[in-house]
Amino acid sequence: MIFTRSTLMVLLLTVTFGVSFALLSPIFTDAQLEQKTFVTHSGRVIETSGEVLDPVYTVSTVDFDPDEFLRNFEYGRISISDNGQTIRDYTIIAEDDKVQEISPGVFFNVWTFNGTVPGPTIRATEGDLVRIHFINNGSKSHTMHFHGIHPAEMDGVFEIVGGNGGQFTYEFEAGPVGVHPYHCHVMPLEEHIVHGLYGVFIVDPKEGRPPADELVMVLNGFDTDFDTENNFYAANTIPFYYQHHPIQINTDQLIRIYVVNMVEFDPINNFHLHGNLYQYYPTGTDLVPSFYTDMITLSQTERGIMEFQYDYPGKYLFHAHKVEFSEKGWVGLFLVKDNSTSEAYYGN
Amino acid sequence: METSEKTSRIKVVTSGIIPFVFVVLMVAYIFGPGADLLDLGVPLPELTIEKIAFEKSEIHVTVRNTGPLPVQVVMADVNDRIHPAAIEPDKFLNRYETALVRIPFEWNEAEPYTIGLTTDDGTRFERNIDAAAPALQMNFEFVVFFAIIGTYVGIIPVMIGLLWLPFIKKISKSKYHFFLALTVGLLLFLGIDSIEEAFDVSLENLGGSFNDVLLIATTVVLSFLGLYYVSEKLTGRADSLRISKPVVIGLMIAIGIGLHNFGEGLAIGAAVGLGSIAFSTFLIVGFALHNTTEGLAIAAPMSRGKLMIGKLITMGIIAGAPAIFGAWVGGFAFSPFSSVVFLSIGAGAIFQVIVIILKWIREEGDKNLSSAAVAAGFATGMFVMYATSILI
Incomplete structure (x- = not known):
């Protein structure tokens, strides 16, 4: 009897200590022997036997391609009306069930116009008839609200478009000249915007602007843990993307950036350019620049056009000088090539 | 006599085993045909930062998955600013598994720091240190x-x-x-x-x-x-x-x-x-x-x-x-x-x-x-x- 009792006790103690020990000792599974490397902010090279967690400098790609978005303009299906007016037809489909990688390894439920955040850049000339065939394939109600001049019933506020195939056609004359945002305007508005239902609407002056390498930058952010503070910031959605994929431009070439600030939660955003200053046209409504600066401050949906050219080749940073934003992704590089050795690129 | 003892013994053993059989059936049911019963709510990931050590030019963070789901640790930050980092042995953490996150960082002694780790669903977990001090070297x-x-x-x-x-x-x-x-x-x-x-x-x-x-x-x-x-x-x-x-x-x-x-x-x-x-x-x-x-x-x-x-x-x-x-x-x-x-x-x-x-x-x-x-x-x-x- 004593024997069984002590055996039981020993067994009990063994089990207890065994379980504790198993929990105590970290479990190392499939230790990889191959060394990987990454660089730090100060350029040091670090080796690791594990995995690299680096959205900042390590080249990586996700579903959405900011390079493609950067120089992509949607001019619509063009037709001419009887009175000679250009008609531009667009089809925009809203969805709200996609889960996309918005930073390497980070998956977030984005609500999209035509499958991307931001939605397509809609571009027309002043006076064109813009016709948007809006289909809501989401599960919630959505609309499209354009900043600009249009009739009240085309404002996308009271004309709620129900989900699961609801439709609406927005029709208005493009104007005024400039760069404007469009976004969903269903309440709760903040929720619909921060999930990604926004895009850029460019209205060109009839006489056009001087030829330039034209870029679109939507300054945006994501609050992935829903604490009403952004976890990520970016120019064109993907944090740090243009840092490891520098935007290639040429010396002595006019660069024109249509910049729209869609960051929510934080009252301001800004745009600082290195090694240069730019002519700035607030909202792009005037053809004469208002400022010559390297720093503009943008409130919610505040936007404008920046024009500049580089004299010297090399790598130049551009970033939010609200450094918190740049250290969470809103930072990039221009790789300026010597114009004499490469072909000039002209957008538009 | 011997046989009756044997039968009674078998009876004892059987009566001890029968409840176990029902336990197995019960568990099998909830994971099999009755799985819908368990489909309640959304399980949330959970990471616990157990230890932060300030090494030379690096911050070493020991993290454990203390949630109900396997998670991936995909990003590290210091004071809510994203930094390149490494995770050893790998970023996939099963329940209760631990990993070491190495964040190269020129930290300053006696300053407070907040270390954050983000999982694949974008949730950020953080821990504060009141004053950074060099980790003790076992010399x-x-x-x-x-x-x-x-x-x-x-x-x-x-x-x-x-x-x-x-x-x-x-x-x-x-x-x-x-x-x-x-x-x-x-x-x-x-x-x-x-x-x-x-x-x-x-x-x-x-x-x-x-x-x-x-x-x-x-x-x-x-x-x-x-x-x-x-x-x-x-x-x-x-x-x-x-x-x-x-x-x-x-x-x-x-x-x-x-x-x-x-x-x-x-x-x-x-x-x-x-x-x-x-x-x-x-x-x-x-x-x-x-x-x-x-x-x-x-x-x-x-x-x-x-x-x-x-x-x-x-x-x-x-x-x-x-x-x-x-x-x-x-x-x-x-x-x-x-x-x-x-x-x-x-x-x-x-x-x-x-x-x-x-x-x-x-x-x-x-x-x-x-x-x-x-x-x-x-x-x-x-x-x-x-x-x-x-x-x-």
Whole structure:
């Protein structure tokens, strides 16, 4: 009897200590022997036997391609009306069930116009008839609200478009000249915007602007843990993307950036350019620049056009000088090539 | 006859197995056809940052998946600013699995830092450090340093406490009971103190998934039962092993106190490791004063046996030396889970000792636990401990 009792006790103690020990000792599974490397902010090279967690400098790609978005303009299906007016037809489909990688390894439920955040850049000339065939394939109600001049019933506020195939056609004359945002305007508005239902609407002056390498930058952010503070910031959605994929431009070439600030939660955003200053046209409504600066401050949906050219080749940073934003992704590089050795690129 | 015995045995075994079969069926049902029943709510990921060490030009973060789901750690930040980092062995963490995140960062000593880790669903988990201090390197200098501190805190005060032995030897029976009860008071206080410390460590460092209250309760009870069993065996065989009952009781007290002092060593080592130097000075002085009373606890029962200097010194070392090991572990290899377990084992050990001494008093004191001497001793013990604990 004593024997069984002590055996039981020993067994009990063994089990207890065994379980504790198993929990105590970290479990190392499939230790990889191959060394990987990454660089730090100060350029040091670090080796690791594990995995690299680096959205900042390590080249990586996700579903959405900011390079493609950067120089992509949607001019619509063009037709001419009887009175000679250009008609531009667009089809925009809203969805709200996609889960996309918005930073390497980070998956977030984005609500999209035509499958991307931001939605397509809609571009027309002043006076064109813009016709948007809006289909809501989401599960919630959505609309499209354009900043600009249009009739009240085309404002996308009271004309709620129900989900699961609801439709609406927005029709208005493009104007005024400039760069404007469009976004969903269903309440709760903040929720619909921060999930990604926004895009850029460019209205060109009839006489056009001087030829330039034209870029679109939507300054945006994501609050992935829903604490009403952004976890990520970016120019064109993907944090740090243009840092490891520098935007290639040429010396002595006019660069024109249509910049729209869609960051929510934080009252301001800004745009600082290195090694240069730019002519700035607030909202792009005037053809004469208002400022010559390297720093503009943008409130919610505040936007404008920046024009500049580089004299010297090399790598130049551009970033939010609200450094918190740049250290969470809103930072990039221009790789300026010597114009004499490469072909000039002209957008538009 | 034999066959009927066999059948009855089979019956017993079968009746023991049948409920198990139903348990298996029940579990199989909930995971199989009844799986819809479990489809309630959304399980959320959970990471617990257990340890942050400031190495040369790097911050080392030990993280454990304490949630119900496997997760991937995909990003690290310092003060809510994203930094390139590495995770070893890999970023996939199953439940309870740990990994080391290395963030290259030129940190500044004594500045506060917040370390954040983001999982694949974009949830960020963070932990604050009040003041960055270089992680202790396990070199000869620090090993010696902790050994000296451990000796100062553990061994020396216990030895000083043992010097009360001749005094206790000479006093009357009721006064002796007073001192035994005083010991009980001291130990009860230490036991409560250990449990409180275990709660502190688990609250600060462990995820809720460890069920800290139950972890501590279970460990305390198991430790109590284990040591109680061992000491009963030892006491029962005391005569045949040619050691006297007072010595056995003294030894059990010394073991209990030793486990407790291991916890104190842990606290000191961890405090030095975390760079709370001022705090650890208080800890060292406070524990040292506090621990002289522990010597008294060992001396009290031993005073009724023959004076055995050698055994006394051994017990002083058994009670005191674990403080050195504790300081080493706390300083060099702090693990919150093992600390909680050790502190709980210590508490269980102390409660076991309390039961033994109370029994001893009852046997010695004509089956009476309610004499004035005992009550006064008990109260004094608690009060003295409280008074000295304020010094920490």
